Amino acid sequence: MPQLTGIIPPMVTPFRPDEAVDEEALRADVNYLVEQAHVHGLVVGGSTGEGHTLSTDELRTVVGTAVEAAAGRVPVIAGVIVDSTRQAVERARALADLGAVALQVTPVHYLFPPDDDGMLRHFSAIADASGLPVLIYNVVPWSYCSPALLTRIITEVDGVIGVKQSAGDMKLLADLLLLLDGRGLVHSAVDALLYPSFMLGADGAIAALLTAAPTLCVQLWDAVRQGDHATALDLHRRLLTVWNALEGPNLPANVKTAMALQGRDGGAVRAPMAASSPSQTEAIRRALTAAGLIG
Template sequence: MVNKLRGIIPPAVTTFNSDETINEELFREHLEWLLQSNIAGISIGGSTGEGHALTAEETRRLIQIGKEVIDGRVPIIAGIIRDSTKEVIEYAHAAKDAGADYLMITPIHYFRPDDEAHVAFYSAISDAVDLPIIIYNVVATAVITPECMARLAEIKNVVGIKQSGGDIHALNKMVLTLPKEQTVWSAVDALLYPTYALGAEGAIAALLTVLPELCVEQWEACERGDYERAKEIHYQMLPVWLEMDKTNMPARTKECLRQRGFNVGVPRGPLNVLSDADREAIRQALVSAQVIKDEVLN
């Protein structure tokens, strides 16, 4: 399957109330804010969206809301983080029924599956649900190697891979060796512009959610070959990522957005809200990135 999706694709957070129900009004506002930048798509239910904690019906509902708000302006990529083929197919059907345009699926998190298991897993999903599949290579116990990805690229609905886990070397090898119709998206948040220079065709990453306007500007700078400006933006954004890339990243992402003036609710348990010290460190990073003023934290 040929993929035409490239560019900046921020993963939406899931806006939970204090009782852990979904706040649909805040979710709509969050999506509208992301759409103000020249983004190429929105991911719903990925790891930034706490997809591991969502039921199939919640995933369906969030995508339904996304479909209403986005109204065809950009594609919706449905993140699915489950630990059995059966569950993934259940979620994938829910996502397709709700109007998702793509599926973004992690490998399972347990038992260290070998390449044969990865191929069987994604083949079964492709056979069951006819939507383009983006493989999300982020699970430390189930790494998709470039060699395994070459096999997965032969599966009918697989269109590419979101390369995460900080491994720019694997991303580089995938860009060099995968068939040209396969897309490699970057999720190496600390090194986005070098991955674009190496051939990544955009990004799907948490930093994009917090700083969408800067990430789009950086991508567009790379597209026109202005790597000096891309490097400037890299160093402008890096302090923010260094504060996000710690334990409890969904809560850190939400705190970044809260300090930027956007209420996106609390994380779902067992994730907890951040300490005052963490919140202050995030404030200083956002000030350094010039996206908030240097004011006392409230």
Template sequence: MTLDLHGIIPPLVSPFTADEQPDLDALRAEVRYHLDLGVHGLCVTGSTGDGQMLSVDDSVAIADTAVRETAGQVPVIAGIIQDSTREVIRYGKAIAQTGVDALQVTPVHYLFQPDEERTIEYYRRVAEETGMPVVIYNVIPYALIPATTVARILNEVPNVIGVKQSGGNIHQLADLLHMNPAGGKVFTAVDDLLFPSYLMGAQGAISATLTVVPELCLQQWDAVQRGDIATALELHNKQLPIWRAIDGPNMTPRIKAALAMQGRNGGHSLSPLTPVSDTERETLRTAFKAADIKVTN
């Protein structure tokens, strides 16, 4: 399959059993749910998938399950959230054996940050030594890669094929889209501003809202592609309260609660993430009702 990343690429949750083992049956069901709706790709083991908490064995098991269940219907991206070039490459080589189409890699982010040249070399080494296409995951608030550096990486490093621009809000995304790097695609992960991101030229999205309400996000993407701005804006106003309801320090437990309300199984969350409160559940229910999303429990 020729790698064509574009459009709606939901970052899936990583379901766990009560004893904190990957629940691969629940993951298969989520993969199938999204494929049946017609998403353009899937991402696993990112921050929505608690990638920072996963062992290499967990990451491989989750990626392998997604690849097998997808069976080539759409591209599968696997996230790596580690804090050294050595560890990223170790994870990347192991995950590459599953047949994923690309890796999504954060910058290193614990306390100390490399300079621009070391950041470029970091992505160069990851792409070369894993032999995989790489998407930059620019999300860490205190280790944000400036738009100018992202553009350099995309233009100068072979096999770095895109960026998921999350950190720095829409201003960083606007700067990056204005630079229009020829070496890779720009995906938005600014959840409350997906609609204007598309209008500015983002070539798709990889963000949590897509996982919770993929049907609304697909409808919005299609509306923008056909120039139906009124419909896209209406869908934005439905999506926005849902994003506000899932955004928070315990975001992945909130997302799993949101899936459960729709009759989907996101599995258990990992310790020590904070469980969802009754107030948070009610906020989710209210947002779903306003967006005409059916709640089953």
């Protein structure tokens, strides 16, 4: 199992105005996150990275660029967001030679979810085909995996090493940690509640907030590990202010706006996603100021 703990931001994919991938901006943000924010890993091609809009060739470009830019300083996880086992296997095989240490894979997004046995076969096929460890990205509301099912998949399928647990329900996260009992990685994507997630024993976080405010998230992780709960509570409150401004149906756009306000180039978003509105931009500016991230 690769060492995938701590703060692992799901990077945005910078697009130029013509929606082509901006590799230079991606390299620059890899260097910022590693050298200045001191994150513990990176994810590319996830939801925050608009991975659902990327072709296989584009995803190869994004993953290859990030791995090359990271240069072994931190591990890179590659996102796979598609609608069938066949598509997921194709993508997994296409990424296998690029140096990513694991895949972050969603259940299917279409309206009709597989049953529990079908879900297990889906993730087993992807792990077998790629030869890479798989993290389940448990995020699709109508194809959501229960803590019991996640525990079954992680304990029965050798190549599945853990889960990124999304949605705002801390009870589900707590149940998952209880059932797994250390037999797999559990990363929190409960952006509003990273502090209690870490207190409950999450192995780290992979969440959009980490990309928008990476330095504060690293400080929060360190404070919890050091038992400095006064500092951790203060950081939680500051981060919650930022998250409340970011949350919305165009979350990747809002993360890019937060980056831009801090002097980082996140590029444009891909249609049909809307850029941050003027009111969203102002709310993000106020939140970043209140959190001490901009003057």
